[in-house]
Amino acid sequence: MLRIRNLHTSYGNVHVIKGVSLHIKAGEIVTIIGANGAGKSTLLKTISGLIPATGGEIDFDNRPVIGLSADRIVRMGISHIPEGRRIFAQLSVGDNLELGAFSRSNRESVIEDIDRLSTLFPIIKKRYHQKGGTLSGGEQQMLAIARALMSSPKLIMMDEPSMGLAPKMVHQVFRIIKDLKEMGTTILLIEQNARAALSVADRGYVMEMGKFILDGERLSLMNNSEVKRAYLGKGYKEVGE
């Protein structure tokens, strides 16, 4: 579904992504784990067209993505949940969802989707007319996910959905991700909470200094001694498990 070959991205003179290759099949959850500044968010921003790539290829459904504007990439079916939720604080929950569906023209199916999401995310119904900024962090993350689903994407990219959330909310967010997986959604998940990420993912990549240093199936990564040492911590139980 998504295939990236030898991708390079720079911020001015700073070379951030240094030759990354990745693929995601339909229905998979793939996670990218890595420390701060490894280039994970930059990778997502490059895929969604917010930052221009300086080299390499990105194909989505066998169509090239590089060079397209961000709004056209959304229309192709890639939805990006940015880091830190970034809810429209001054707009109502309903308007936030409507904006998620901005690329769609069929009103009826948009309204159907809002109804459908209201059952998956009860807070949507409860807070429909409330301003986005009045929601708690966890509720905002739920709204961010719901908003991303509103574009009826083929692929959802999540950037640190657990960031800054209370342990209980982290747990809920990951339960939603599991639900989405069961519904057949394809997800590219970026996390620092490696343990939680690997608990839901099919496969994973480990990113360091703008490169993938390791990749593999969930279990092989979880049992990899390097991953254990650097990202999971020995005998340490992280929230969200």
Next chain:
Amino acid sequence: MFAYLLHILIIMAIYTILTLSLNLIIGFSGQVSLGHAAFYGIGAYISSILVVNFGAPYGVALVTAAAGAGIFGILLGIPTLRLKDDYLAIVTLGFGLILVVVALNIDYLGGTDGFMGIPSPVFFGVKFASKTRFLIVSVLLVIVTILFMYRIKASRIGRAFSAIRDDETVAQVMGVNTTKYKVTAFGIGSAFAGIAGSLYSSYVHFIDPHTFSLPTSILILCMVVLGGIGNIAGSIVGAGILTFLPELLRVVIKGIPGISDKFPDFQTLAYGLLLVLIIIIRPQGLLGRSKSGRKFTLRSLFGIKNRA
């Protein structure tokens, strides 16, 4: 006295259209413009030239003024709206200043002498020359503008504007073509400024470039800020107060012996004072509600971060 009151109301109406149009650009879509009076001027000149030099009916001139100013807005918007905040402010400021100088040096536009002999509007053979009649036309146009603003705010386009204002990056990942909508906001705002310009020229019968220079742009901006950025009712109130206030001050100053001779610019001083007071006391404007989340105020307009 009655005629004077009508005069103030007409000027108020013209400024209300201007304020609402700038509010669309600044308040709805979050883009800075310090050259709004230029589009006001473009509308005034297009309308006047069409009526005086080509004998066009006023209705045609009004629509063409709106379209012309709108096109200028789009043409300025396409290259400049990639810029943000202060850079956009500088470019729009420069555009306004350059246009005045250009207009001053084009003989066809009357140059420094201005453009004279602009007739009153005529609709369907009825001449709207008296102040009462002119006020009716102005108020109708104000109502059309207000309705338009409410409609666009609630529409899909309005939602795209809000998204861009709140968070441009996220607007992009929502699938909003941000450049397109920013240019749209600039185009629509400029078109309404053009309508105001056409109205003004046919009211005062004489225009010269200085009317459409920086002080006017700043005045319109003050009206938007005073009422509350992004607030439609606020824009109307802001325009009303800042049109009425100098007239009131004039009366007050006349009553105090000595001041009017020594401080001819007392009104300007009072303006500045009022704006400073508003920023300190009610940064969200008179009718602006304090919002949860990011506040959109004059401070944030110029990229000044509120201290936590």
